[in-house]
Amino acid sequence: xxxxxxxxxxxxxxxxxxxxxxxxxxxxxxxxxxxxxxxxxxxxxxxxxxxxxxxxxxxxxxxxxxxxxxxxxxxxxxxxxxxxxxxxxxxxxxxxxxxxxxxxxxxxxxxxxxxxxxxxxxxxxxxxxxxxxxxxxxxxxxxxxxxxxxxxxxxxxxxxxxxxxxxxxxxxxxxxxxxxxxxxxxxxxxxxxxxxxxxxxxxxxxxxxxxxxxxxxxxxxxxxxxxxxxxxxxxxxxxxxxxxxxxxxxxxxxxxxxxxxxxxxxxxxxxxxxxxxxxxxxxxxxxxxxxxxxxxxxxxxxxxxxxxxxxxxxxxxxxxxxxxxxxxxxxxxxxxxxxxxxxxxxxxxxxxxxxxx
Amino acid sequence: xxxxxxxxxxxxxxxxxxxxxxxxxxxxxxxxxxxxxxxxxxxxxxxxxxxxxxxxxxxxxxxxxxxxxxxxxxxxxxxxxxxxxxxxxxxxxxxxxxxxxxxxxxxxxxxxxxxxxxxxxxxxxxxxxxxxxxxxxxxxxxxxxxxxxxxxxxxxxxxxxxxxxxxxxxxxxxxxxxxxxxxxxxxxxxxxxxxxxxxxxxxxxxxxxxxxxxxxxxxxxxxxxxxxxxxxxxxxxxxxxxxxxxxxxxxxxxxxxxxxxxxxxxxxxxxxxxxxxxxxxxxxxxxxxxxxxxxxxxxxxxxxxxxxxxxxxxxxxxxxxxxxxxxxxxxxxxxxxxxxxxxxxxxxxxxxxxxxxxxxxxxxxxxxxxxxxxxxxxxxxxxxxxxxxxxxxxxxxxxxxxxxxxxxxxxxxxxxxxxxxxxxxxxxxxxxxxxxxxxxxxxxxxxxxxxxxxxxxxxxxxxxxxxxxxxxxxxxxxxxxxxxx
Numbered sequence: 001x002x003x004x005x006x007x008x009x010x011x012x013x014x015x016x017x018x019x020x021x022x023x024x025x026x027x028x029x030x031x032x033x034x035x036x037x038x039x040x041x042x043x044x045x046x047x048x049x050x051x052x053x054x055x056x057x058x059x060x061x062x063x064x065x066x067x068x069x070x071x072x073x074x075x076x077x078x079x080x081x082x083x084x085x086x087x088x089x090x091x092x093x094x095x096x097x098x099x100x101x102x103x104x105x106x107x108x109x110x111x112x113x114x115x116x117x118x119x120x121x122x123x124x125x126x127x128x129x130x131x132x133x134x135x136x137x138x139x140x141x142x143x144x145x146x147x148x149x150x151x152x153x154x155x156x157x158x159x160x161x162x163x164x165x166x167x168x169x170x171x172x173x174x175x176x177x178x179x180x181x182x183x184x185x186x187x188x189x190x191x192x193x194x195x196x197x198x199x200x201x202x203x204x205x206x207x208x209x210x211x212x213x214x215x216x217x218x219x220x221x222x223x224x225x226x227x228x229x230x231x232x233x234x235x236x237x238x239x240x241x242x243x244x245x246x247x248x249x250x251x252x253x254x255x256x257x258x259x260x261x262x263x264x265x266x267x268x269x270x271x272x273x274x275x276x277x278x279x280x281x282x283x284x285x286x287x288x289x290x291x292x293x294x295x296x297x298x299x300x301x302x303x304x305x306x307x308x309x310x311x312x313x314x315x316x317x318x319x320x321x322x323x324x325x326x327x328x329x330x331x332x333x334x335x336x337x338x339x340x341x342x343x344x345x346x347x348x349x350x351x352x353x354x355x356x357x
Numbered sequence: 358x359x360x361x362x363x364x365x366x367x368x369x370x371x372x373x374x375x376x377x378x379x380x381x382x383x384x385x386x387x388x389x390x391x392x393x394x395x396x397x398x399x400x401x402x403x404x405x406x407x408x409x410x411x412x413x414x415x416x417x418x419x420x421x422x423x424x425x426x427x428x429x430x431x432x433x434x435x436x437x438x439x440x441x442x443x444x445x446x447x448x449x450x451x452x453x454x455x456x457x458x459x460x461x462x463x464x465x466x467x468x469x470x471x472x473x474x475x476x477x478x479x480x481x482x483x484x485x486x487x488x489x490x491x492x493x494x495x496x497x498x499x500x501x502x503x504x505x506x507x508x509x510x511x512x513x514x515x516x517x518x519x520x521x522x523x524x525x526x527x528x529x530x531x532x533x534x535x536x537x538x539x540x541x542x543x544x545x546x547x548x549x550x551x552x553x554x555x556x557x558x559x560x561x562x563x564x565x566x567x568x569x570x571x572x573x574x575x576x577x578x579x580x581x582x583x584x585x586x587x588x589x590x591x592x593x594x595x596x597x598x599x600x601x602x603x604x605x606x607x608x609x610x611x612x613x614x615x616x617x618x619x620x621x622x623x624x625x626x627x628x629x630x631x632x633x634x635x636x637x638x639x640x641x642x643x644x645x646x647x648x649x650x651x652x653x654x655x656x657x658x659x660x661x662x663x664x665x666x667x668x669x670x671x672x673x674x675x676x677x678x679x680x681x682x683x684x685x686x687x688x689x690x691x692x693x694x695x696x697x698x699x700x701x702x703x704x705x706x707x708x709x710x711x712x713x714x715x716x717x718x719x720x721x722x723x724x725x726x727x728x729x730x731x732x733x734x735x736x737x738x739x740x741x742x743x744x745x746x747x748x749x750x751x752x753x754x755x756x757x758x759x760x761x762x763x764x765x766x767x768x769x770x771x772x773x774x775x776x777x778x779x780x781x782x783x784x785x786x787x788x789x790x791x792x793x794x795x796x797x798x799x800x801x802x803x804x805x806x807x808x809x810x811x812x813x814x815x816x817x818x819x820x821x822x823x824x825x826x827x828x829x830x831x832x833x834x835x836x837x838x839x840x841x842x
Contacts, residue, residue, distance in 0.1 A: 058702060058704065060595065060598065060599070060702075060703065060704035061702040061703050061704050061733070062598065063702070083601060104543070104548075106543075114516075114520060115543070117548055117551055118516065118520055125794075127794065127824070129823065131790060131793075131794060131823075131824050132790070133788075133790055133791045133793075133794035133795075133824070134787065134788075134791050135787075135791065135794075135795065137766070137767070137768050137786070138702065138766055139700040139701065139702055139732070139733055139766070139767050139768050139771070140732050140733075141508060141512070141517075141700050141729070141732045141733070141734045141768070141771040141772060142700055142767075142768035142770070142771060143505065143506045143517075143555050143768075143770050143771065143772055143773075143774055143775070144768050144769050144770050144775055144779070144783065144786055144787075145775065145783065145786075145787060145791075145792070145795050145813065146552065146555075146556055146795040146798050146799075146813075147506075147519070147551060147552065147554075147555055148794065148795065148798070150519070150548045150551025150552055151547055151548060151549075151551065151552050151798070153548055153551070154543075154546075154547065154548055155547055159547075170603070171601030171602075171603065172601070174601070191461070194463070194572065195484070195572065197574070197575030197576075197641050197642065198641055199640055199641060199644075216641075216643075216644050217644065217647050217648075219643065219647060220641065220643040220644040220647050223643040224641055224643065224644070257543075259541040259542055259543050260541050261459070261462040261464070261539075261540035261541050262461075262462050262463055262541075263459060263461030263462040263463075264462075283542060284541050284542045285542060285543065307540075307541065308539045308540040308541045309541040310541070310543075310544070310545050312545055327545055327546075328545065329545075330545045330546045331535075331536055331537060331538070331539070331544060331545070331546075332535045332536060332537040332544075332546070332549055333546060334535070335529065335535055335537075335549060335801065335802070336546045336547045336549065338801040338802075339547055339549075339797075339798065339801040340547075341801070342797040342798070342800050342801045343797055354546075356545075356546070357546055357547070
């Protein structure tokens with residue numbers, strides 16, 4: 001096995017072109033170790049960490065073009081100097097831009113800003129045979145051609161390597177306030193908040209406390225926080241609460257992601273009770289951590305399916321993963337297989353990680 | 358009997374004669390969409406009433422190797438629903454059921470023939486709305502919106518159709534039916550919904566669409582500001598953006614489009630304005646109040662000579678009437694006109710507008726400018742008189758405007774789509790390899806190239822060929838216009 005760390009898109013393309021059909025694993029910042037299925041042994045590991053330039057930050061256009069191996073934290077720091085940010089806040093420390101895109105990783109503020117697919121406006125990808133292709137562009141509004149970026153978000157590197165991304169940016173909020181309240185069943189409160197005039201950036205639930213984050217002008221943030229506090233009976237503090245948005249699992253746990261139609265929050269939380277949880281409560285997403293055997297997983301899947309949701313194993317020790325059906329049933333999987341066959345006929349990329357397709 | 362004749366007989370037998378059009382005069386009704394410059398009488402028109410019928414028609418087409426094109430209300434502006442002479446046009450305007458409304462889940466499930474505005478109407482009483490609002494929203498259908506990834510004036514803040522569709526039921530080009538996504542977010546596997554939205558009807562026909570609806574804002578403020586120059590209006594927009602204010606919409610019109618709008622709908626814009634800016638703010642009351650003060654002062658600082666804030670909902674509609682009628686209003690000041698749709702980075706707007714003015718002056722062809730100033734989406738209206746032989750000159754101006762967009766790192770279409778009209782320009786925005794790779798997606802969905810063939814891509818290619826056999830520099834780079842984006 002060899003690890004290569006190309007320093008340019010062209011080099012990355014050469015590496016793939018010259019390695020024929022041998023299995024390749026793509027690595028970024030290593031912030032999401034073992035996400036997905038168990039990666040099969042690969043002849044080549046391609047690290048994107050050499051591709052770490054911020055190519056262009058067009059401040060006035062609120063757009064940035066960045067190479068895939070750049071760390072999210074470094075990018076955010078650069079953007080902050082201009083009072084802007086890439087409005088994605090997955091908590092996985094050390095993550096690269098490419099890894100966030102490939103895993104469609106999301107965090108609490110998806111409530112307001114969406115997930116990588118919603119902010120990615122242009123992409124340069126390298127296909128498994130070394131072909132370099134682009135889609136989208138560097139303007140936010142653009143409907144020319146197919147949007148390959150959407151397909152590469154959450155593809156776990158199985159269609160090719162994301163080499164460079166162009167994102168829409170947002171202004172950094174001037175003030176951040178949060179309101180926290182202890183509650184057993186967050187369903188009714190979250191329903192009220194969703195129906196209220198307030199537009200929080202995040203509504204999180206950790207199994208005990210509901211945290212509502214409002215971000216706006218100083219005065220508006222204060223006023224909204226006070227009103228949210230009055231509505232929920234919670235208390236206001238500056239910034240975000242500690243542990244905000246953290247994944248609820250440790251290295252020995254099974255980590256799960258469950259989704260549900262957003263109106264079924266109470267039911268979803270009840271299903272999740274045996275686990276530690278971190279819920280994007282108004283988005284229909286729950287992250288769960290703890291012990292999980294195949295029977296429990298099957299039960300959870302049936303439970304969440306009743307709310308049109310899915311349960312996937314995000315991470316787990318290999319020993320546990322071997323026992324578990326990592327991805328579960330996939331709606332429309334046949335067509336996805338045809339897509340994968342078109343992009344990677346040898347199935348050389350990240351074997352094992354997304355084998356359900 | 359011809360192949361199409363046999364299909365017509367078969368469809369009549371199974372769908373009823375009211376669902377099949379074979380008379381040439383009646384077929385002519387469907388010869389074009391909103392872009393009337395391209396016309397083609399379809400071989401056969403079918404108007405199914407259920408998703409099952411759509412599946413059946415597509416399956417029979419696939420089995421007979423007959424091409425087919427989907428059409429909604431026919432309001433598209435790029436010839437995306439242009440029929441195929443030897444094919445079947447599948448008109449979806451009779452699939453109009455709102456299948457489910459779940460306010461608690463913030464979702465509405467509709468058939469493709471449902472009119473855009475009817476989605477909002479279905480949830481308005483509950484205090485919700487459907488955000489994508491193309492100007493044609495009173496007639497255009499959700500199926501067409503999905504095909505084109507439609508935007509609208511408010512997509513600056515709320516995003517496009519792609520941001521609001523969470524699930525699709527699709528008849529794939531082989532006639533099989535698949536579902537992707539649904540009521541819950543983040544479906545497992547590839548984002549096929551994302552790939553389908555904006556694919557201009559080339560990857561399948563959607564028969565059910567699940568959309569997200571949004572809570573109506575507590576407060577809405579609409580500001581109309583008149584300026585002595587486009588540059589002044591442009592600097593007001595820059596100041597708003599720099600301050601971190603994200604309005605729901607920022608629209609600009611130049612003096613010629615103001616003149617046309619006044620003639621058509623008497624919208625009462627500030628007399629003597631060389632440019633008007635419409636800025637709409639929405640959200641929680643306190644926030645909007647603070648933003649309104651800022652926007653007003655930015656407009657003043659930039660030299661606005663009149664600033665009006667809509668006093669009520671009726672007044673707001675009046676302000677928007679001028680903007681929304683702008684395309685149609687051109688008929689008041691010009692016999693013919695081309696609606697162009699290009700995008701440039703917002704900060705390039707002043708320069709591009711000056712270049713457009715120069716092109717216009719040079720050619721003697723008038724150009725009226727209406728645009729989404731917040732995101733750099735231009736809709737230049739190229740005015741001409743075909744009876745005076747100006748058609749070619751107008752087309753040349755229109756193409757030159759697209760070139761300007763490409764030169765400034767923008768796009769040949771922001772929301773109207775490539776369709777039939779702009780496929781010839783795709784090779785200027787993308788390399789041959791880029792386009793080949795997009796074809797991989799097409800080949801996964803439609804290996805026989807039967808589904809809306811001849812659209813979007815300049816040259817069809819056979820499935821099974823590998824991309825990347827071509828070498829060379831990307832056209833944008835070759836022209837020294839930019840590097841890899």
